[in-house]
Amino acid sequence: MKTFSLGGIHPHDNKLSARKPFKVVALPDVAIFPLEQHIGAPAKPIVAVGDKVLAGQMIAEAGGFVSAPVHSSVSGTVQKIATFTDGWGFDKMAIHIKVEGSEWVENIQANSELRTECNLSSEEIIKKIADAGIVGLGGACFPTQVKLMPPKDMSVDTLIINAVECEPYLTHNHQLMLEKPAEVLMGVRILMQALNIKKAIIGIEANKMDAVELLKGELIKEKGECQHKVSAKNTSVTESVDVLLTDREKVPEVNVVPLKLKYPQGGEKQLIEALTGRKVPNGGIPAAVGCVVQNVGTAFAVYEAVQLNKPLVEVMMTVTGPSVTNPGNFIVRIGTPIEKVLEMAGGIPADTGKIIGGGPMMGKTYSHTNHPVSKRSSGLLLLPNDMAAPLEEKNCIRCGKCVQNCPMGLAPYLLATQGEMALWDDMEQEQVANCIECGCCTFTCPSNRPLLDYIRYGKQTVMANIRARASK
Amino acid sequence: MNKWIVSSSPHVHSGDSIQKNMLYVVLALLPAYLVALYYFGVGALVVSVIAIASCIGFEAFIQRFVLKTKVSISDGSAALTGLLLAMNLPSNLPWWMVIIGSMVAIGLGKMCYGGLGNNLFNPALVGRVFLLISFPAAMTTWPIPEPFSMAYMDAQTAATPLSFMKFDQMLPPILNTLIGNEGGSMGEVSAIALLLGGIFLLWKKVITWHIPVSILATVALFTGIMHLVDPMAYENPLWHLCSGGLLLGSIFMATDYVTSPMTPRGQIVYGVGIGLITVVIRLWGSYPEGVSFAILLMNAATPLIDRYMKPKRFVSK
Numbered sequence: 001m002k003t004f005s006l007g008g009i010h011p012h013d014n015k016l017s018a019r020k021p022f023k024v025v026a027l028p029d030v031a032i033f034p035l036e037q038h039i040g041a042p043a044k045p046i047v048a049v050g051d052k053v054l055a056g057q058m059i060a061e062a063g064g065f066v067s068a069p070v071h072s073s074v075s076g077t078v079q080k081i082a083t084f085t086d087g088w089g090f091d092k093m094a095i096h097i098k099v100e101g102s103e104w105v106e107n108i109q110a111n112s113e114l115r116t117e118c119n120l121s122s123e124e125i126i127k128k129i130a131d132a133g134i135v136g137l138g139g140a141c142f143p144t145q146v147k148l149m150p151p152k153d154m155s156v157d158t159l160i161i162n163a164v165e166c167e168p169y170l171t172h173n174h175q176l177m178l179e180k181p182a183e184v185l186m187g188v189r190i191l192m193q194a195l196n197i198k199k200a201i202i203g204i205e206a207n208k209m210d211a212v213e214l215l216k217g218e219l220i221k222e223k224g225e226c227q228h229k230v231s232a233k234n235t236s237v238t239e240s241v242d243v244l245l246t247d248r249e250k251v252p253e254v255n256v257v258p259l260k261l262k263y264p265q266g267g268e269k270q271l272i273e274a275l276t277g278r279k280v281p282n283g284g285i286p287a288a289v290g291c292v293v294q295n296v297g298t299a300f301a302v303y304e305a306v307q308l309n310k311p312l313v314e315v316m317m318t319v320t321g322p323s324v325t326n327p328g329n330f331i332v333r334i335g336t337p338i339e340k341v342l343e344m345a346g347g348i349p350a351d352t353g354k355i356i357g358g359g360p361m362m363g364k365t366y367s368h369t370n371h372p373v374s375k376r377s378s379g380l381l382l383l384p385n386d387m388a389a390p391l392e393e394k395n396c397i398r399c400g401k402c403v404q405n406c407p408m409g410l411a412p413y414l415l416a417t418q419g420e421m422a423l424w425d426d427m428e429q430e431q432v433a434n435c436i437e438c439g440c441c442t443f444t445c446p447s448n449r450p451l452l453d454y455i456r457y458g459k460q461t462v463m464a465n466i467r468a469r470a471s472k
Numbered sequence: 473m474n475k476w477i478v479s480s481s482p483h484v485h486s487g488d489s490i491q492k493n494m495l496y497v498v499l500a501l502l503p504a505y506l507v508a509l510y511y512f513g514v515g516a517l518v519v520s521v522i523a524i525a526s527c528i529g530f531e532a533f534i535q536r537f538v539l540k541t542k543v544s545i546s547d548g549s550a551a552l553t554g555l556l557l558a559m560n561l562p563s564n565l566p567w568w569m570v571i572i573g574s575m576v577a578i579g580l581g582k583m584c585y586g587g588l589g590n591n592l593f594n595p596a597l598v599g600r601v602f603l604l605i606s607f608p609a610a611m612t613t614w615p616i617p618e619p620f621s622m623a624y625m626d627a628q629t630a631a632t633p634l635s636f637m638k639f640d641q642m643l644p645p646i647l648n649t650l651i652g653n654e655g656g657s658m659g660e661v662s663a664i665a666l667l668l669g670g671i672f673l674l675w676k677k678v679i680t681w682h683i684p685v686s687i688l689a690t691v692a693l694f695t696g697i698m699h700l701v702d703p704m705a706y707e708n709p710l711w712h713l714c715s716g717g718l719l720l721g722s723i724f725m726a727t728d729y730v731t732s733p734m735t736p737r738g739q740i741v742y743g744v745g746i747g748l749i750t751v752v753i754r755l756w757g758s759y760p761e762g763v764s765f766a767i768l769l770m771n772a773a774t775p776l777i778d779r780y781m782k783p784k785r786f787v788s789k
Binding site: 006009011168269279280281282352353354355356360361362363364365366367368381383387388389390391394395396397398399400401403404406407408409410411413414430431434437439442443444445446447448450452453456 | 480735782
């Protein structure tokens, strides 16, 4: 089985909520829509206080080329457009909507049958995706339409679908593939159509073999139908064989590839290498090696946007943790406070010490539970006190495990010390800019050193220095 | 209102710890230690207990009264230094010399650099080489192996196979070096027991193959070439691999985390360096054995190696 070549770790995957069917979280009383739910310029509000809005209606437009609009996920009245303190302690501008119901904008098919016909051009698809406010749902939240328009000098031949879900505990991508395999595959085909390419690879880690089999089965079913259609059109036998062959070549090829379990396989560079053997150059984008990577959740959102006209107003989330009563997978309207989502899983257990947005390796801790679910949300992980308590930091014993496990081939022990001593230029020399902040170094350190904390600190400074130099 | 812990990722840990690594090394030393108890009896027991106890004692004393910091003997590193030092000593060494060796190992080898993780040289080897230079006679008279011997300082002594080699005497059968029925430092005598420990360390991923294999391969190659050039003057490589402190040194001493390079490439350079220096000392130096000196010399080169031997990057330019 394939995997990436350098470093990596094997944390216990703890998929407590695996194969739990999606439950829909009830609407909140007030929904909060931050204007920054993506990388790039914040969205600009296009509604005023007192306006009535419908579910799926655009309430803030894209603030630039790299940006994404925001849509209301509920129907109701705009209460205020003001800052609020988010769960990470930042004051952020947001549109607050008093929820009255779930009345959708007219042309949205909110609960519709599978639609497999799509005759739109690449430009039309990209426009629909941009208008639907879709961003990468793997955590980076990069506006999807930008990724679908690679620079002219790079020729893209492969679409990679990231269905790895290598973070321990998280299961919503897995459940999405189990419940909506045909929709996911249709989303993949639409993305291929938008990119004008004929090849896509779906990478899935081996702890989700049922999803691998299910998607493979769907693909075989589709292929059968396609052949059937082609031969029915033709009268003479020889001709039909010819057409069948040429038509087959035209049929986009989608491969489902199981991957050996190893974190951080879902890292863009690691996944591309695991699936294609290509290595994205330092500071480069995947298109430099002919790839575009999209999360499986994004593929589904693309399907809904293009086929059902439904903007990105719902996200899928895992709510889990060792002491959570009902760990599970949930479909949540954007704007819902995480408190409401936690209630669905049985509330916050008494021994909870940490509430993490995302997985345990890269997630961010919340300081309060009035934080709204946004396009960035992927999971809620509640760690009990004994797992949340900070570990005693000891001297580095130079065991070299951080070096062995670094998937980017860096020397974390050295970078961390340089960060501690504010040696920014040395950190730049040691390629801190290539750090993907996966956390393998800190995870593996027998002296419990907060390696990644110091590295992140230094990386931010170094990146700022690099930007300042470039703008001179 | 509830208060949650806020911290940056990652939020889970592998569970690896300093104690765990030290414990695995102690377990890996167990076969060789049992062989030592069998062949050198009471002497081996006395020397090892004194070494371990005084290493722990000196570390605690220095931290408590000299450095006035938190006493960290519970991490197990002082105990391991003591055990490794004992393994590198003859089992008939007078008790006060063992204590001096421990004091030098912990005080000069470790604490004066700032404690665990900061020392440049392997502490146990600093202790051993200090004793070797200060008390050359006591450090090179080895008790004759005798199962369950009750003798300590009064044990009968003989030379090691390496000194037989050095001084052109008849060699005992090679089987003896495999099982440990020969003279030598108490921990170095049985090749099989040491290899067992090495396999355990590799299995538990405490060490990687790079250092031991590069040392052993270099020694085998170098002595092999010399043996082909002149079989009369130079013994065959198998002898060199199985005798003296080579296995103990390459599996347990050279792989010390603190004093060896961090990257696989650096570890190979380090290992080759140890191998070369060892053979040069063994074949042409005035000491019969050179593993300790070779390791200490390459310890000194470790910061330099780390500076030039960078990890293999994801994308190499």
